Amino acid sequence: MNQLIDQIKMQYRNGSMTIRLIIVNLGVFFVIQFLDAIHRLQFASPEIGLPLEQVPIRWTTYLFALPGSISELTLQPWTVVSSLFAHFGFWHLISNLLFLYFAGSTYEKFYGAKRMLHLYLLGGIAGNFTEVLAHLIFPALQGSYFSVVGASGSIMAIFMALALGQPQLQVQLFGLFPLRIYMLAIFFFLKDLSSVGTLDSVAHFAHIGGALFGIWSIQQFWHVRLSRPWLGIQIKRDQPRMKVKKGGRPLTDEQFRAKKQEKQVRLDAILDKISKKGYDALSKDEKDFLFQQSKDV
Numbered sequence: 344m345n346q347l348i349d350q351i352k353m354q355y356r357n358g359s360m361t362i363r364l365i366i367v368n369l370g371v372f373f374v375i376q377f378l379d380a381i382h383r384l385q386f387a388s389p390e391i392g393l394p395l396e397q398v399p400i401r402w403t404t405y406l407f408a409l410p411g412s413i414s415e416l417t418l419q420p421w422t423v424v425s426s427l428f429a430h431f432g433f434w435h436l437i438s439n440l441l442f443l444y445f446a447g448s449t450y451e452k453f454y455g456a457k458r459m460l461h462l463y464l465l466g467g468i469a470g471n472f473t474e475v476l477a478h479l480i481f482p483a484l485q486g487s488y489f490s491v492v493g494a495s496g497s498i499m500a501i502f503m504a505l506a507l508g509q510p511q512l513q514v515q516l517f518g519l520f521p522l523r524i525y526m527l528a529i530f531f532f533l534k535d536l537s538s539v540g541t542l543d544s545v546a547h548f549a550h551i552g553g554a555l556f557g558i559w560s561i562q563q564f565w566h567v568r569l570s571r572p573w574l575g576i577q578i579k580r581d582q583p584r585m586k587v588k589k590g591g592r593p594l595t596d597e598q599f600r601a602k603k604q605e606k607q608v609r610l611d612a613i614l615d616k617i618s619k620k621g622y623d624a625l626s627k628d629e630k631d632f633l634f635q636q637s638k639d640v
Contacts, residue, residue: 360456361447364463365440368494371428372436375403379431403431408490409471411478427467429492439494446502452634453509454564462504463497466556470496473552483540491546496553499535503528503557508564528554 355366382401407429409422416422430436451459471491478484505512506528516522535550613629625633 359448359451360459361444361451364447364460364494365443368428368430368436368440368443371407371425372430375407375429375431378402378406403429404490408492409475411475411489411491413475413479416475423468423471424464426471426490426492427464427494427497430494431492435493439498442498442502443494446498446505449509449512450501450505452630453505458564459501462500462557462560463494466500466504466553466560467494467497469556470499470549470551470553471546473555474546474549477539477548481540491549493546493549495546496549499531499550499553500557500560503532503554504561505557507558508561 351366355363358366379401382403405419407422407425409426410416410419430439447459447463450462473496474491478487478489506525510523510525512524513521514524514527516527532551532554535547535554538545539547539551541547609632613625613633616624616629
């Protein structure tokens with residue numbers, strides 16, 4: 344048991360942002376299951392004889408679910424964030440975490456850990472509030488109590504930003520059929536759009552809101568001064584001089600410019616290779632170099 348805990352701690356400290364988010368989601372899930380078990384033992388057993396309508400609200404709903412009522416939301420403001428990590432069902436958790444691992448780890452390679460975290464939080468918040476607003480606007484959705492939980496809006500934001508920013512990426516559908524990632528993103532978006540207003544207990548508007556935020560985020564990223572906007576790596580042409588030590592001595596201006604030019608030539612060659620053959624055609628050294636360049640800017 345101690346080895347497992349130590350392994351989780353190590354992964355959280357040294358792992359990618361995607362791994363850290365997965366660990367947090369798992370941790371919140373275990374807390375929810377523990378509190379729900381206590382609640383069931385106290386109130387929900389038929390032998391106790393307490394009518395169902397008199398059973399107090401679940402602690403987990405109060406702590407983690409984003410309420411659909413604005414008045415309740417003002418009393419539970421922390422749920423704006425806590426709902427992004429909360430899953431009440433096992434399969435809901437597993438499906439979301441598998442999707443997060445695929446989309447998040449790939450997105451993080453191109454755009455970095457900080458942008459990944461920001462998109463997870465902001466995209467999820469945008470998605471959940473889209474669900475709340477939809478219930479306020481559309482008559483068919485009004486008059487029913489609901490709450491929003493789960494990382495689906497966050498994941499859709501990440502996946503849609505990745506698909507729009509890296510449309511050349513291919514995924515193997517069922518491990519057999521190669522498919523461009525943007526085609527898969529279109530499928531998921533249309534699936535949610537065709538399901539709004541149905542009684543399947545899925546927050547489709549949260550998915551759509553997250554997806555739209557992901558599209559907006561990558562468009563804003565393009566507006567930054569980039570050498571290759573579609574790749575998402577910012578290369579500043581007029582960087583201030585830096586003291587780079589080599590062999591214990593700082594580089595001269597000429598050496599610094601030569602080293603900078605050498606990196607730029609290699610970067611351009613890698614980008615050209617991606618545009619012709621795709622990201623998967625890169626060697627491990629080329630992928631590591633590309634990822635390091637994205638972190639250094």
